[in-house]
Amino acid sequence: MTGSTPSGGADAAVVLEGLTKRFGDHTAVDGISLSVPRGSFVGVVGRNGAGKTTTMKMCTALLPPTAGSVSVMGIDVWANPVAAKEQFGVLPETMALFDRLTGAEMLLYNGLIRGLDRDLVVQRSRRLLHVLGLDEAADRMVVDYSHGMTKKVALAAALLHGPQVLFLDEPFEAIDPVSTRSIEAVLHRHVEDGGTVVFSSHVLDVVERLCDHVVVIDLGRIRTTGTIEQVRHGARLEDAFLELIGEQDQNTEGLSWLGSS
Numbered sequence: 552m553t554g555s556t557p558s559g560g561a562d563a564a565v566v567l568e569g570l571t572k573r574f575g576d577h578t579a580v581d582g583i584s585l586s587v588p589r590g591s592f593v594g595v596v597g598r599n600g601a602g603k604t605t606t607m608k609m610c611t612a613l614l615p616p617t618a619g620s621v622s623v624m625g626i627d628v629w630a631n632p633v634a635a636k637e638q639f640g641v642l643p644e645t646m647a648l649f650d651r652l653t654g655a656e657m658l659l660y661n662g663l664i665r666g667l668d669r670d671l672v673v674q675r676s677r678r679l680l681h682v683l684g685l686d687e688a689a690d691r692m693v694v695d696y697s698h699g700m701t702k703k704v705a706l707a708a709a710l711l712h713g714p715q716v717l718f719l720d721e722p723f724e725a726i727d728p729v730s731t732r733s734i735e736a737v738l739h740r741h742v743e744d745g746g747t748v749v750f751s752s753h754v755l756d757v758v759e760r761l762c763d764h765v766v767v768i769d770l771g772r773i774r775t776t777g778t779i780e781q782v783r784h785g786a787r788l789e790d791a792f793l794e795l796i797g798e799q800d801q802n803t804e805g806l807s808w809l810g811s812s
């Protein structure tokens with residue numbers, strides 16, 4: 552995986568070139584270039600406000616870039632969003648779901664608007680709901696789901712059309728350990744079958760366990776990228792990350808009043 556000189560070759564699942572997003576005077580993403588090979592499992596990490604979600608949104612046709620380009624499986628996401636969307640599934644940070652439908656109905660609706668055959672959608676939905684531990688919840692309205700259950704049904708919706716690339720923003724946030732393992736198994740299966748996963752996470756132990764590559768973003772730029780081993784240099788990924796980002800001192804000065812009453 553290259554961080555500054557995207558090859559853009561036929562082996563690339565995702566190619567970012569000079570991807571930039573400015574909000575007024577603030578540059579949230581500052582000219583990111585990256586080439587993600589097909590079949591890789593990539594963790595995107597960075598502290599709060601580093602630019603992970605903004606980058607994910609630009610990759611998935613949710614937020615137009617100020618400059619630069621992104622392509623998925625060779626298709627320019629912003630020049631040809633409809634064709635590009637067939638290639639990827641997305642679990643966004645904030646989910647606008649049709650939550651007055653049951654989980655099964657929501658998946659059916661998602662599948663049908665993607666033009667999938669009804670029987671195929673029903674069959675895939677059942678399987679996904681089962682694997683993600685949502686059998687019991689399938690006939691309940693999504694609005695009544697817990698945060699973790701909502702995330703899992705949104706993940707099922709992202710997987711339904713069998714995309715080549717998955718972009719997942721914090722897929723493990725609010726997910727219990729049992730479901731974490733189920734999701735990990737689904738994602739591993741996707742990669743074993745030749746798919747690509749790009750996900751952001753603050754849980755570096757999960758990134759270390761799952762991913763073959765990691766991208767560290769800071770202040771809207773790629774701070775470093777490579778295989779997990781290259782980035783952690785034999786240490787724990789979390790320690791390597793803290794050293795890289797330079798935030799090891801936990802300064803609690805001025806908080807002596809905490810717990811004093």
Ligand SMILES: Nc1ncnc2c1ncn2[C@@H]1O[C@H](COP(=O)(O)OP(=O)(O)OP(=O)(O)O)[C@@H](O)[C@H]1O
Nearest residue numbers: 574577578579597598599600601602603604605606
């Ligand atoms: N719509 C917006 N308008 C203005 N500024 C924004 C907007 N969206 C994001 N930002 C800013 O862009 C920067 C990057 O935000 P982003 O959400 O991409 O960070 P992040 O790495 O995903 O953070 P977190 O880990 O907290 O989710 C932040 O400074 C944020 O305040």
